[in-house]
Amino acid sequence: MDGIQRRLKDSIQFRLSLWLSLAILAVALLAGVFAFISGFDEAHEFQDDMLRQVAAMFDQQQLPLPPQGDGPKVAIGDEESRVIVQYLGVQHLGAQYLDDQNGGANIPGTKRLKLPATLPDGMQTIHSGHHRYRVLVKTLASQQRIAVAQETAVRDEIARDSGLRTLMPFLILIPLLLLLVAHLVRKMFRPIARLSAEIDGRNEQELHALAPEPLPVEVRPFVIAINRLLERVAQAMETQRRFVADAAHELRSPLTALSLQAERLAEADMPDTARQRLATLRQGIERGRRLLDQLLALARAQSAPLATNDTVAVMQVYRRVLEDLMPLAEARQIDIGVEGEAGLRVPVTEVDLITIVRNLVDNAIRYTPPGGRISLSMHNDCGGVSLQVEDSGPGIAPEEQARVFDPFYRVLGNEATGSGLGLSIVQTIASRIGARVTLAHADREAQSGLCVTVFFPAPAVKIAV
Numbered sequence: 001m002d003g004i005q006r007r008l009k010d011s012i013q014f015r016l017s018l019w020l021s022l023a024i025l026a027v028a029l030l031a032g033v034f035a036f037i038s039g040f041d042e043a044h045e046f047q048d049d050m051l052r053q054v055a056a057m058f059d060q061q062q063l064p065l066p067p068q069g070d071g072p073k074v075a076i077g078d079e080e081s082r083v084i085v086q087y088l089g090v091q092h093l094g095a096q097y098l099d100d101q102n103g104g105a106n107i108p109g110t111k112r113l114k115l116p117a118t119l120p121d122g123m124q125t126i127h128s129g130h131h132r133y134r135v136l137v138k139t140l141a142s143q144q145r146i147a148v149a150q151e152t153a154v155r156d157e158i159a160r161d162s163g164l165r166t167l168m169p170f171l172i173l174i175p176l177l178l179l180l181v182a183h184l185v186r187k188m189f190r191p192i193a194r195l196s197a198e199i200d201g202r203n204e205q206e207l208h209a210l211a212p213e214p215l216p217v218e219v220r221p222f223v224i225a226i227n228r229l230l231e232r233v234a235q236a237m238e239t240q241r242r243f244v245a246d247a248a249h250e251l252r253s254p255l256t257a258l259s260l261q262a263e264r265l266a267e268a269d270m271p272d273t274a275r276q277r278l279a280t281l282r283q284g285i286e287r288g289r290r291l292l293d294q295l296l297a298l299a300r301a302q303s304a305p306l307a308t309n310d311t312v313a314v315m316q317v318y319r320r321v322l323e324d325l326m327p328l329a330e331a332r333q334i335d336i337g338v339e340g341e342a343g344l345r346v347p348v349t350e351v352d353l354i355t356i357v358r359n360l361v362d363n364a365i366r367y368t369p370p371g372g373r374i375s376l377s378m379h380n381d382c383g384g385v386s387l388q389v390e391d392s393g394p395g396i397a398p399e400e401q402a403r404v405f406d407p408f409y410r411v412l413g414n415e416a417t418g419s420g421l422g423l424s425i426v427q428t429i430a431s432r433i434g435a436r437v438t439l440a441h442a443d444r445e446a447q448s449g450l451c452v453t454v455f456f457p458a459p460a461v462k463i464a465v
Helices: 003-012 012-059 152-200 221-265 272-303 314-331 350-365 420-434
Strands: 073-074 084-090 122-128 131-139 145-152 334-339 344-346 372-383 384-391 436-440 450-456
Touching: 012 073, 012 084, 012 145, 122 344, 131 152, 131 372, 131 384, 145 152, 145 372, 152 344, 221 272, 272 350, 314 344, 314 350, 344 372, 344 384, 350 372, 350 384, 350 420, 420 436, 420 450
Parallel strands: 334 372
Antiparallel strands: 073 084, 084 145, 122 131, 131 145, 372 384, 384 450, 436 450
16 A cells, blocks of 8 residues: 555656546446436336337227226236236226226236226336336226236336446446556656666766657656756866866976976985985876876866777787886786787777776786786677786775776775776776776685776677788
8 A cells, every 4th residue: 555655646657547547437437327327217218118009009909909808907928028908997987996806807827916996097106916017007098997017127127238238338448448548648658768768878978968859848848957957067077077187288297397307316416315215206206197197098088979880909909008018017027918819809999998908907017916917818708899907916805896996096905006097097988988897806716816807798890810
């Protein structure tokens, strides 16, 4: 009961269907009752007309009148719906009831009614014994009075059957009408459901306006208001991205100048203590420059257009990234290997794929201890292509795997240098192009190492190498 009340309160579709169904049932009930009463009355009127016609036949002597001595009563019809014609005697007779002496003998197999001879002419309902009869009393041209009667039980049964036949179309049409109303209400709300599914399936980069044309007129103002909100959100996000990009670009020049000054300063003679502090300063400048580069990469990833239908070879991107990062890996004595199908291509721009692979490999190099191993692989997956970067580092705990995609978030207890933007950039690009990024332990038994998988749902395309 609580569920129905909640749906009645929260759902316009359910409320509309319920009230329309109740209105249809109420109207159908009233119409059915009226039709039943009308059919019942018409059946009674038809029965009264039949009694009048039988009396008219005797009045016009279209039926032979039996002699009074032979039979005062004639049974017409079968046992259930018989019509009884009975003489009441002429008007000057003073008898109150017909009996065997003044009314004649009974016809075998017929039923004798005890009717007062003083019954007035016309249609009336009387009791005789344990039964009720509809009786028409009429004075013939011969001054004889007859009573044409029929049991009311038979008349009522015929009337009820007639009323039920009139009511039967309503009983058939009401369920069909209720189903039709429920279907029409669902059909009318279907465009709104499709619009909701479309909005829910968008990512944070898809802020284009909604199309109000296929929607009902009553819903279009809400769509227009949502489009205005989306426009304001897009403008705010664009302003934020522009600010980040401009700030990073403006800070790059002074950091570059500081880096050059630090390099020149390193060529000068200075005490060992000063040289150690200078090395620390240069490391800080380098971290700042890397942070600015990643901020610019994040801004580009957030504002870049959607990927086109072009594809790029994965192996070619792996080679370009390793050429740039191999000196950093060699300095830490880290072994990097590549395996998988060399001819795979994925539907993404080359710039986006290079950014994804570069950030993943750079993170793996920074978080893998010296002497470790990093593996890059690619292979066909169910309906797409999977790229994997595995390392032998400490890995990421399952409770922190969702947080590492947030900008500037870094795993606690890790001393490796970084800005916390690498995985955020990868996740931003993946969301924009429709890819999926998942994290897991490279060594599940030892709960160590990190395996980052980027799944591209488009089918794999092979080329000759």
